[in-house]
Amino acid sequence: MPVATGLVIGLVLVPMGAAVADPKPTLGQAKAKLEKLNDKADKVVDRYNTANERYKSAKSAYTKLNDRYKRKLETVETLRAQVVNMAVDSYKLGEFATSWPGLVGAERPEDLLARMAMTGQMTQERAEKLAAFDRENRGLKTERDKAEEALESADEEREGVEKERSEIEKLIAEQKKLLKKLGAYNPGNPNSVGIKYTGPASGNAASVLRFAFAQVGKPYIYGGTGPRGYDCSGLTQASWRAAGVSLPRTTWQQWAWGANRKVSLSDLQPGDLIFSEGLGHVSIYAGNGQIVHAPQTGDVVKVVKLSSYGRRIVGAIRP
Structure with missing residues (x-):
């Protein structure tokens, strides 16, 4: 009990503020801490820049792929409309021009030859259009998937950028606090015209x-x-x-x-x-x-x- 009593008395006698307050750093300690902060900030900033470059690259890749996907989508829609129109025309003409009665019902030999030529032309055109539509339509999913993968990659890189940005903001707050204590904070002038170079470079x-x-x-x-x-x-x-x-x-x-x-x-x-x-x-x-x-x-x-x-x-x- 005497030991416990002594502890209680000691706690009562020591002011609470003194118990939790950190000792004020000396000028030398503040400078040493600032140097460590600057060194750490250098590395974090470079990680941020690297992450930001990867994000911009991934976003650029997505933009290009997405634009390509949109162009292919437009091509597919155009071909789809052509195929539909072709089917409608085929149906309308099928009752006469491309049917056997329509062909043999021609009054003159030249009319028969013209209708047969038209039938062959339409068949070839239909085959080419259908092939093009099928080819472009199959490629559409590939382009869309590539664009979606690029977007996911860009989003992941953006998360990395935000993580590094958050750490930098904390470091900056500490740096500014120390610099102001040292009377060494310089906000600079964004509109500075600098100084003239007169050195030996050529x-x-x-x-x-x-x-x-x-x-x-x-x-x-x-x-x-x-x-x-x-x-x-x-x-x-x-x-x-x-x-x-x-x-x-x-x-x-x-x-x-x-x-x-x-x-x-x-x-x-x-x-x-x-x-x-x-x-x-x-x-x-x-x-x-x-x-x-x-x-x-x-x-x-x-x-x-x-x-x-x-x-x-x-x-x-x-x-």
Whole structure:
């Protein structure tokens, strides 16, 4: 009993708020937590982008197949109407033109020959129409089934997109909360005109970097491909598109696309894409030891020193 009594007294003496309150994180702890959140967000955003690309691809496939199905349906309906009309005409003419009395009742030999020719022509036409109708009608189900399968696939991919989107929204809320505590939240300006690129790039790389520098100040937006905001791979894709080079959408896809275009980090040239360990982030080398990139939520497209990148680098490719 004395032990139990002591516990009760202890609980009474300790304020309830103090019993449940978490200790306030230090500045260093907040920054460390933010770094972990950013790293996690990088990976989730890339999963979201990948899922979104698969969804768009599946939806595009469905749209094409469904359009093809509709065209075939129209063809079948047209042929069906022709077959029906043909049957009606055959019935009407069958009593005279295509019947034996109708044929032998011709007053002149040329009339008999004309009616026989018409009968043969109608028979051939009927056979061709019926064959076409049968062929198209059998293909109709195949086209419909393909379209339905593509739609199911698109719906499944959309569910994956929504799942990743939900996780990102939670991460963003945490990131914003920490950034505001640190006084480091920057909403950016979607209408920013950026800054002028004056580095050593030439050729395609110069076009890439002129475009990328013109985006400086615009907000990081997950899934963003411009023009009002970007995520990291959205910026690299849009920048290289400005130079006439088509890159895949996601960081993973860009890294895989450049499998035969990898370059040493000691031989970086302006325009090269630099990838972080885990392939969660990508930036563009601007020359003179600088990079331009879209960092993370609560930040903007910016130019920084490569040495202050803050992420471990896994490699680089030259598009």
